[in-house]
Amino acid sequence: MKKEKKDNPLGALKDTLMGFMVHSHVTSLLKMKTYTEYLFMIMTMGDMLGMPLLPPYYSLRLLPYMVPNIKSWKLRMLRDRDVTDIVVG
Amino acid sequence: MIYSKYVDKKIWATDPNRPTPAKLYTDGVEYFPVSRYVLYGYQFKSVAALGPIVGPIVATAFYGWLPALIWLIVGNFFIGWVQDYSAMMMSVRNEGRSMGPIAYNLMGDRVRKILLVYIMIYLIIITAVFAWVIVDTLNRIVGTFIPVIFILFMGAIFGHLVFRLKVDILIATIIAIIVVFAGIILVATFPQIQVPPVNFLDPKLGTTTTWPGSLTVLFWLFLLAIIYYIAASTPMPRFLLPTIFVGFLPTIIALILVIIAALFTPLTGLSMAQAAVKNLWITDPSVFQSGPIWPILFVTIACGAISGWHSLISSGLSSKQLEYETDARPVGGGAMITEGIVGLSSVAAVAILAGSIGAATNYAQGAGKLTSALIGISSTGMTLFYSVFIVVMGLITSMLFVRVWRNVAAELFEKSIFGNKHVAIIVMLIVMIFLAFTGSWTNLWIYFGGTNQLLAGLALLLVAVYLASQKRPTAYVFIPGIFMAITTVAALVWETYVYANFLFANKPLGPQTNVAKVFGQTAVQISNGFSAVLGAVLAVLGVIMTTYLILGYFRYRREKAKSA
Numbered sequence: 001m002k003k004e005k006k007d008n009p010l011g012a013l014k015d016t017l018m019g020f021m022v023h024s025h026v027t028s029l030l031k032m033k034t035y036t037e038y039l040f041m042i043m044t045m046g047d048m049l050g051m052p053l054l055p056p057y058y059s060l061r062l063l064p065y066m067v068p069n070i071k072s073w074k075l076r077m078l079r080d081r082d083v084t085d086i087v088v089g
Numbered sequence: 090m091i092y093s094k095y096v097d098k099k100i101w102a103t104d105p106n107r108p109t110p111a112k113l114y115t116d117g118v119e120y121f122p123v124s125r126y127v128l129y130g131y132q133f134k135s136v137a138a139l140g141p142i143v144g145p146i147v148a149t150a151f152y153g154w155l156p157a158l159i160w161l162i163v164g165n166f167f168i169g170w171v172q173d174y175s176a177m178m179m180s181v182r183n184e185g186r187s188m189g190p191i192a193y194n195l196m197g198d199r200v201r202k203i204l205l206v207y208i209m210i211y212l213i214i215i216t217a218v219f220a221w222v223i224v225d226t227l228n229r230i231v232g233t234f235i236p237v238i239f240i241l242f243m244g245a246i247f248g249h250l251v252f253r254l255k256v257d258i259l260i261a262t263i264i265a266i267i268v269v270f271a272g273i274i275l276v277a278t279f280p281q282i283q284v285p286p287v288n289f290l291d292p293k294l295g296t297t298t299t300w301p302g303s304l305t306v307l308f309w310l311f312l313l314a315i316i317y318y319i320a321a322s323t324p325m326p327r328f329l330l331p332t333i334f335v336g337f338l339p340t341i342i343a344l345i346l347v348i349i350a351a352l353f354t355p356l357t358g359l360s361m362a363q364a365a366v367k368n369l370w371i372t373d374p375s376v377f378q379s380g381p382i383w384p385i386l387f388v389t390i391a392c393g394a395i396s397g398w399h400s401l402i403s404s405g406l407s408s409k410q411l412e413y414e415t416d417a418r419p420v421g422g423g424a425m426i427t428e429g430i431v432g433l434s435s436v437a438a439v440a441i442l443a444g445s446i447g448a449a450t451n452y453a454q455g456a457g458k459l460t461s462a463l464i465g466i467s468s469t470g471m472t473l474f475y476s477v478f479i480v481v482m483g484l485i486t487s488m489l490f491v492r493v494w495r496n497v498a499a500e501l502f503e504k505s506i507f508g509n510k511h512v513a514i515i516v517m518l519i520v521m522i523f524l525a526f527t528g529s530w531t532n533l534w535i536y537f538g539g540t541n542q543l544l545a546g547l548a549l550l551l552v553a554v555y556l557a558s559q560k561r562p563t564a565y566v567f568i569p570g571i572f573m574a575i576t577t578v579a580a581l582v583w584e585t586y587v588y589a590n591f592l593f594a595n596k597p598l599g600p601q602t603n604v605a606k607v608f609g610q611t612a613v614q615i616s617n618g619f620s621a622v623l624g625a626v627l628a629v630l631g632v633i634m635t636t637y638l639i640l641g642y643f644r645y646r647r648e649k650a651k652s653a
Contacts, residue, residue, distance in 0.1 A: 009263030019123075019130020021337055025330045027119065027406065031651075032325065034118045056653050072116040074305045084189035086496045088135070 034076075037051075041073055060068060091168065092593030093422050100562050103414040108187030109635040111410050112119070120185060120414035125420055132424035134337070135402045136173070137344075138486040139219055139479065140541075141432040143449050146439045148389040148533055154440040160386055161436065164394025165429035168569040169614045172545050174421035175566055176400035177554040180408035183415065183555075185405045188548065195554050196641050203634045204547070205501070208401075209628060211516060211540040212494045216487050217524035218537045222449045223483040225299040225527065226311040226549070231474035232283030237480050240339075241316065244332025252326045265335045273339070273477055277470040292311065301527060302604030302612075309523055309616075313487075314518040319486035327490055328379020332531045336481040342627050343456075343478040348430055348562040350459040351437040357462035362443040362522045380587065384580040384629050387573075388538030393432025395573065401427065449479050491517060524629025527604050527616035532584055539581040545633045546573030550638035557645035560652075567642065574635040578628055585624030592617040604653035 046053040046061045097103050111122040123131075130233030132170050148157040183191050193201040243265050250256040250264070276283055287296040290304035321330045350357070366389070370381045392398070403421050405456060410416060439446050457472030491514060498513035506512050525531060549570030553563045591598050597605040597613045605613045 007126075009568060015124050015126030017341075018132040019127035019132075020134045021130075021334060023123070023131040025128055025137065025334060026331060028325055030118045072118070075116050077113060078116070080186060080190045082187055082189035082193075083208070083497050083500050084187035084401060085405060086500060087208060087401050087493050088187075 037069060038073060038076070041069065045070075092166070093174070093418055096171065096174070096417070096565060097418045100556070101175075101414075101417075103178070103417065105413040105415045106391055106413055108413050109181055110408065110416060111412060114409075120407065120409045120559065123410040125412065125416040128407055128410060128420045129423055130417065132402060132420050133427050135406075135521075136392065136396065136399045136424055137201075137428045137431055137487065138392070139449070140396060140398075140480075141428050142435045142449040142452055143222055143534070144390040144393060144538065145432050145446060146449065146452050147531065148386055149363060149436055149439050150445075150451075151368065151371060151389060153364050154361060155365040155434050155474070156382060156386055157390060157436050158433065160390055161394050161432045163369055164322055164387070164390070165426060165432075168545075168549075168573065169395040169399075169429065169567060170422040170425040171180070171550050171569060172395055172397075173403050173425045174397045174417055176548050177403035177408045177411070177417045177421040178414070179552050179555050180404035181411055181414060182559075185409040188491040188551065189402060191555065192551055195551065195558060196637060200342055200634065200637050200641075203637075205497075205542060205629055207540060207547075207627075207630060207634070208499065209494075209501075210623070211397075211544065212497070212532065213489050213520050214537045214540055216490045216494075216517065217233075217521045217528070218533050219483040219487045219490075220310060220521055221311055221528075221533065222488075222538055223313060223480050224306055225529050226449050226453065226476050226483075227309055228299045228305055228477050229287055229448075229575060230472065231286055233279075233284065233476040233480055235276045235282065236272035236477045237484070238268070238334055240477075240481055241332060241484075243268045244335045245328055246325055247335050251331065252600070262338070262423055264337055269339055269539045273474055273501075274470075277467075277473050289641075294540050297624070300603035301525075301600055302607045306526060307522075312485075314522060316484065317488055317491045317518060318514055321491040322510060325492075329492065332484050332488070336485045339474070340478055340485075343475060344431060346438040346460050347456045347475070348465070350463040351434040353463055354437065354441075354459070357459070359441045359462055360457065361440045363440045365444065380583050383590075384583065385535060385574040386578045388535055388542045389582040390432065391538040391545075393429050393435070393501030395542065395545045397541045397546075397548055400545065400548035401416070450476065453479055485538060517608060523616070523619075527601065527608075527612060528620065530619065531600075532587065532598065535584050536581060536620070536627070538629060539577050539584065539624075542573055543577040543581070543634075546570050546577055547631075547634055547638060548643065549573060550635065554638060554641045554645060555640070557642050557649060560649045563642070563646075567569045571639075574631065579630045581624050581628040581631060585621050585628060587625060588621035592621055594627045 042049065043053050044059055045066055047056065047059055054059065111120055114120045117123075121528070143162065145157050148160070179191060180186055183194070186194075189201050189204060192204055227237070247261055247265050249259045288294045288303060288305045288306055291300070291334060294300050294303055294619070306383065320332070323329070338468065354360070370552055387394075407420055438459055439451050440455075441458060442451055442455050453472050453475040456475040457468050457470075460466075460475075461468040461471045486571075494517045495510050495513050499508050499510060502508035502513075507516065547570075549566045553567040553570055556563045587598075592614060595610060595614065597610065599616070601616070602612050604616070
């Protein structure tokens with residue numbers, strides 16, 4: 001829920017500069033990192049998508065490390081992908 | 090303020106307690122809540138490129154500063170921010186979806202496909218137009234090239250320092266600031282290193298104008314193509330991202346400085362030297378090929394008053410990261426109002442210049458004069474600073490556009506050779522070089538404005554369809570949407586007529602005379618034929634799309650009446 005808080009002018013200026021200078025870079029780098037992670041997820045957890053690339057023994061050994069990413073992986077995999085999303089980078 | 094509050098509260102009924110897609114679908118990549126100040130900075134940076142600077146210059150040259158000023162203020166206050174804000178809210182209420190999927194949901198696949206074709210053509214035209222602006226500035230403001238080289242090299246080095254050597258970003262930024270400004274100060278201080286001279290490969294063409302079809306233009310265009318190719322084909326952290334970061338360092342200073350200088354003109358004593366109203370209909374083809382004030386003024390000034398590109402940004406990323414619905418007004422609307430201020434400062438910069446104007450170089454001279462009067466640095470030095478600013482802004486945006494084109498081509502032509510990244514980039518660069526090399530740039534600018542404004546009109550109509558489907562008031566988007574659609578289709582038809590007229594008369598347009606001299610009239614005919622066909626295609630697509638959206642709008646309205 002929205003909290004009523006007073007904006008600190010210096011903090012606001014810093015945030016605006018952050019948005020102007022680096023926010024798009026942060027998003028781009030996050031996307032790159034995530035795509036690499038997804039590639040790893042497909043290699044190791046491909047069974048979930050019907051692509052068993054690794055023997056299940058190794059998939060199961062790796063499963064605990066993958067658990068935190070599975071929810072966002074599924075969300076992104078199932079979401080509509082469109083050219084108008086790509087346009088903004 | 091009152092109007093935006095009314096729209097925000099009464100039409101969209103924003104509620105800070107309603108969860109936004111950023112909170113509902115958090116994935117830590119695209120969907121995550123971000124402070125409204127960060128988003129405002131991002132939104133402004135994404136929407137403000139060369140558009141709000143060049144458009145007002147061309148409009149002031151065509152019709153005088155007063156019509157430009159009026160359209161910037163009226164367009165921004167009643168149409169521009171409305172589009173940015175509404176596109177963002179529409180996306181927020183549709184799970185953060187962008188324009189394409191929303192169009193598909195409301196109107197079907199055909200409308201979505203036409204939208205995509207429009208975006209592809211838009212990307213080509215905008216890159217060609219910006220290429221011409223960059224080439225003209227590099228050619229005519231001698232010495233601009235060296236500081237730009239400093240920035241590009243610093244970009245590559247910055248990437249290496251931060252991503253490979255893991256140098257602290259603050260230290261790397263300080264090094265970048267020193268190098269970037271050292272380049273500018275060095276060239277401004279030592280005139281003997283201000284190279285190359287104007288039209289250096291075509292000494293016979295004089296030193297006053299950049300001529301399409303000249304070897305010098307071809308040289309600069311090939312250089313740009315190489316830079317774009319590297320930026321679009323290499324991994325982003327290697328060149329593109331750091332270059333954008335380094336390029337924005339002087340850019341942000343330049344923008345703030347020119348806005349302050351424009352506001353302080355009563356103190357610095359500078360006044361308007363251009364006529365308030367010059368023409369209502371330009372008929373002399375040897376000067377410009379613009380035509381009547383309606384519809385041409387409304388497409389000449391695109392960004393600053395209203396721009397379709399903004400709807401893609403608003404619905405593409407900002408809507409996915411909005412923390413509260415109530416943040417949409419300061420982020421979407423606020424960024425657009427700020428862009429309008431940049432547009433107004435551009436009018437101020439060229440309106441204080443006496444004599445003939447009409448190119449981005451005039452902005453550099455005007456902004457140089459404005460800021461020089463404010464801070465006391467020599468006008469020549471500040472002109473160089475602003476010419477570097479224009480080139481860097483153009484380069485950054487165009488590098489991104491070429492990269493976007495590559496990604497879009499990979500998505501659309503997945504199984505064909507055009508989906509290959511090298512082929513896609515090269516095809517785009519060839520078309521860009523052809524259009525910029527042979528074209529009349531003022532006409533190309535009007536095509537850019539036409540596609541951009543029509544995209545805006547279509548976005549407004551799409552919002553109207555969505556609001557009609559939700560049984561909400563629609564007049565505030567439907568009326569501006571219809572106005573923009575009619576105006577821009579009329580502008581595209583007019584430009585098609587201009588090109589077709591010169592094609593059938595077998596004559597070159599004013600600035601094409603050099604192309605005719607060097608390569609023969611056939612080259613001009615091919616260029617004019619291509620441009621006429623392009624204009625006709627854009628106009629027809631625009632009419633089809635507008636018709637679909639209007640029909641869809643009335644269909645939802647009828648359903649609303651029935652259910653009532």
